[in-house]
Amino acid sequence: MSTPRHERPIRLGTRRSHLAVTQSTHVADALRARGHEVELVEVTTEGDINLAPLAQMGGTGVFAAALRQALLSGEVDMAVHSLKDLPVAREPGLVVAGIPTREDPRDILVARDGLTLGELPAGAVVGTGSPRRAAQLQALGLGLEIRDIRGNIDTRMGFVTKGEMDAVVLARAGLARVGRTDEASETIDPLQMLPAPGQGALALECREDDEVTRAVLAELDDADTRAAVTAERAVLDALEAGCAAPVGALAEIVEEPDGTLEISLRAFVGATDGSLELRRSEVGPYDDPQGIGERLARTLLDDGAAAVIPPREPRQQTPRVETTTESERSK
Incomplete structure (x- = not known):
């Protein structure tokens, strides 16, 4: 049965x-390759224009709020989010209809002189x-001084190239x-x-x-990725933690000798001063990613x-939304 078209x-x-537009362009190109016409609409979010610490603005959900409002108001038909920035609480009236195959989920170190974590003094x-x-x-006990930073990839990496910091840690997927990725010192x-x-x-x-649109986006859904991230986000949800909480999780799909598939899930919760470190699996x-995460x-x-674990961020207030289409930018 063929997928309906707009x-x-x-x-x-x-x-x-730049990163958001790049990853959205990848999605648009994948849809275009399937015969769909797509126009990018840039939405200004509070997280993009306010460089205060995320915790002060309500966590990483500030990146999703304006996109979701543009969806609900009918200004756009779909939105592309970095899943790690999307609050676990479901937004009434909206649905995540597609989760494409994920990039490498690990973190990456960009350090002066190509140093690794273990080589930093x-x-x-x-x-x-x-x-x-x-x-x-x-928790690694390396005696590092950790400083809070905000900004895009260029800004963060610039702290190292300008000599203001010895290293920064970023998501490998973004680079x-x-x-x-060739500018990184180490994949952690x-x-x-x-x-x-x-x-x-x-x-x-x-x-x-x-x-x-739901049917169109379902074409890009990857079952293994959806299962893995469902388990990971179930940990956050059951902990009643927000996207900016000190929680890490990684699920991997494992094939047993008899051919059955299982999900192996690891998680971390810790204090930012290193006084508490919990690692469990x-x-x-x-077929039970939600249950695995909850357990x-x-x-x-x-x-x-x-x-x-700090209290979960409150639901974002309805933001002021500014949009710019590709055709408007080209004028």
Whole structure:
């Protein structure tokens, strides 16, 4: 059965940052390759124009709020989010209809002189805007000085090239999408640093009642990626933690000798000062990612995780939305 098609170009909402536009263009190209017409619509979000610490603005959900409002108001037909920035609480009226195959979910180190984490001297200054990364860096006991940073990829890497910091930690997927992984010193082993739940994956969101767009986006859905990120985000949800909480999780699909598939899930919860470090794991059936994540969260809570998890960010207030279409930019 053929997928229904829009009578006009699909309006794809994206943040205006270089990385966001790049990853949205990848999605648009994948849809175009399947015969759909697509027009990018840039949406200005609070997280793009306000460089205050994310915790002060309500967490990483500030990146999704304006895109979701543009969807609900009918200004765009779909939105592309970095899944790690998407709040776990479902937005009424919207649905994540497609989750494409994820990029490498690991974190990456960009350091002066090509140094690795283990080679950084005690007292080295490492920048990150993520409490999760800060907690795991402190847990390594390397004597690093962690500083909070914000900004796009160029801004963050510029702290190193300008000599203001010894290193910064970024998501490898972001550098991969803009073709700059060769500038990294080290891809960090998950044994040292578990990524954010959903890191490296994209969420393709549309209105729940838009059956045509839902069917189109389902063409790009990858079952293994959806299963893995569902398990990871179930940990966040059951911990009642927000996207900016010091929580890491990584699920992997494992094939057993008898051919059955299982999900192997690891998670981290820690204090940003290194005073608490919890690493736990859970294995379960492929068709129960939600249950696996919930069971692992219960284990973490039983072992004291609640002590370091801040309250979940409140639902974002309706933002002021500014949009710019591709055709308007070309004038």
